[in-house]
């Protein structure tokens with residue numbers, strides 16, 4: 001264990017229920033989250049994100065394994081003895097208390113003097129720009145305002161780790177974008193470790209220092225957004241993060257051979273044998289037929305998306321591909337359906353997947 | 356405003372009155388009417404064989420708290436009356452408190468079960484209502500009397516050598532009333548707890564509240580309407596209880612209800628009975644106002 005890990009989960013396992021109805025929500029998850037990091041847990045619904053977060057908060061006891069905070073084993077500590085606060089997806093604001101008293105609740109329970117509570121509540125409310133709303137009840141606030149109260153309430157006691165379970169999923173797109181940058185700003189200012197849960201890959205990519213991708217109770221890959229996007233370890237990660245073309249290929253000596261005998265250069269260290277190769281649509285370039293491209297294909301369908309078009313095309317070897325055609329940089333309209341075109345891949349963008 | 360709109364407004368007003376007429380009628384004759392009769396009777400003179408003589412007198416009202424010496428005509432505090440009042444208020448408060456202490460965990464357990472289990476448990480809670488109150492009270496009498504089930508059992512086990520003298524005591528009355536009024540506490544508490552968002556417990560727990568603080572700072576303030584409703588539903592009938600103190604308290608441990616009945620029966624003092632009834636109503640009203648004030652102040656601070 002490194003000294004600069006805020007939270008560490010060691011071989012954590014969680015099974016709900018017993019016998020034939022048992023659900024394995026987390027299957028042997030080990031993860032280390034660094035101090036001051038914005039860490040995102042990303043994965044489809046039901047993959048165990050909330051379960052992992054609840055184990056860190058102390059609401060669930062792992063069936064096996066340990067949870068460590070700053071290197072100290074907190075597996076059996078109750079939530080009120082962990083310097084970890086949660087922003088709940090449902091906000092869970094106390095309806096009988098004013099915004100001010102909601103935000104001051106944690107400090108009050110810690111037995112802090114009134115003057116300190118007042119001062120810290122003021123600061124937390126200013127941080128989320130809700131100073132004027134302090135005396136309202138939560139029901140008198142809009143969804144976005146309630147969300148910010150929940151954030152201020154979790155931040156006011158200055159926790160070491162802040163857990164956020166899909167806090168933005170109930171907000172509309174514009175407000176969500178706003179809150180995303182606000183969260184990022186707060187995390188920067190306060191230097192608190194954020195563990196953020198989402199199933200929105202775009203949100204994960206734009207906000208995180210590192211991302212952990214989960215599926216069916218397992219942690220598949222941990223890495224920076226760039227690493228995860230450009231070097232997904234397997235087909236699931238590649239598919240979940242952004243759009244990807246998958247092509248079966250035979251790899252040997254730094255060359256992947258796909259249907260129709262087309263040879264594509266890949267990383268020399270790539271695994272050999274029968275594998276799937278992945279290529280992002282934006283790395284598929286559509287060229288004029290006479291541009292001397294290595295591959296040729298026919299346009300099957302073009303969908304216009306504003307700044308760019310999604311083009312489905314069939315390579316002459318029989319493989320189907322999706323390409324992103326950027327109208328402004330490539331100049332002019334995407335080629336019409338049925339057009340014969342040349343195709344090339346951005347060098348180094350083709351990824352050989354392990355499975 | 357045009358004449359047509361004017362006519363429409365008048366018709367609306369008339370319809371409003373017409374529609375509320377049945378309710379007003381019931382309120383007047385079923386609630387205000389009897390009260391008014393009571394109030395009038397309390398200022399009349401008792402007849403020799405019950406009933407009233409239509410002659411104004413404040414004797415009944417004086418007699419609620421003072422008693423007149425039959426020889427020298429001096430007044431002194433009516434100790435017996437005050438003892439009965441005090442016992443009624445005390446027993447009702449204790450009953451309310453204990454139905455809450457027992458009823459809250461009960462309601463909590465019911466509200467946190469699966470839907471099917473919950474229906475079954477709620478059904479069980481209402482079963483006592485199927486039997487007449489008198490019969491239920493006699494059943495308790497059978498259990499706690501000197502030769503009753505409880506004593507026979509304890510004597511048989513050798514836990515005690517002499518029967519426990521429970522029956523015909525304040526304690527017996529308290530026991531009976533707690534049993535009889537418990538469902539009236541559980542049902543409104545259940546309704547309030549059922550609406551309570553259990554996720555708030557985790558939120559409070561996450562924000563460093565201990566178990567006790569979660570209960571005190573989050574659960575109790577939020578389910579307060581249920582506590583208030585349950586307390587009112589128990590306290591008011593308990594204060595006017597008649598059957599339970601009669602059967603379990605014997606002749607000596609009277610409550611206001613029995614005392615009032617006595618005035619209309621053997622006592623042949625209808626004005627005093629009427630004055631006592633009105634007084635009971637006033638006590639209840641004052642207690643209610645106090646109670647609601649105190650509990651609402653607490654929640655706005657808490």
Ligand SMILES: Nc1ncnc2c1ncn2[C@@H]1O[C@H](COP(=O)(O)OP(=O)(O)OP(=O)(O)O)[C@@H](O)[C@H]1O
Pocket residue numbers: 016017023024025043044045046047048049050051052199
């Ligand atoms: N209390 C519980 N009892 C039984 N099974 C549960 C319980 N909580 C979660 N599960 C199961 O555990 C698995 C993981 O659930 P979890 O809530 O962690 O998913 P999630 O990744 O947060 O999903 P979402 O994105 O939909 O919130 C799911 O299959 C779920 O059905």
Ligand SMILES: [Mg+2]
Pocket residue numbers: 049050051165
């Ligand atoms: Mg979840």
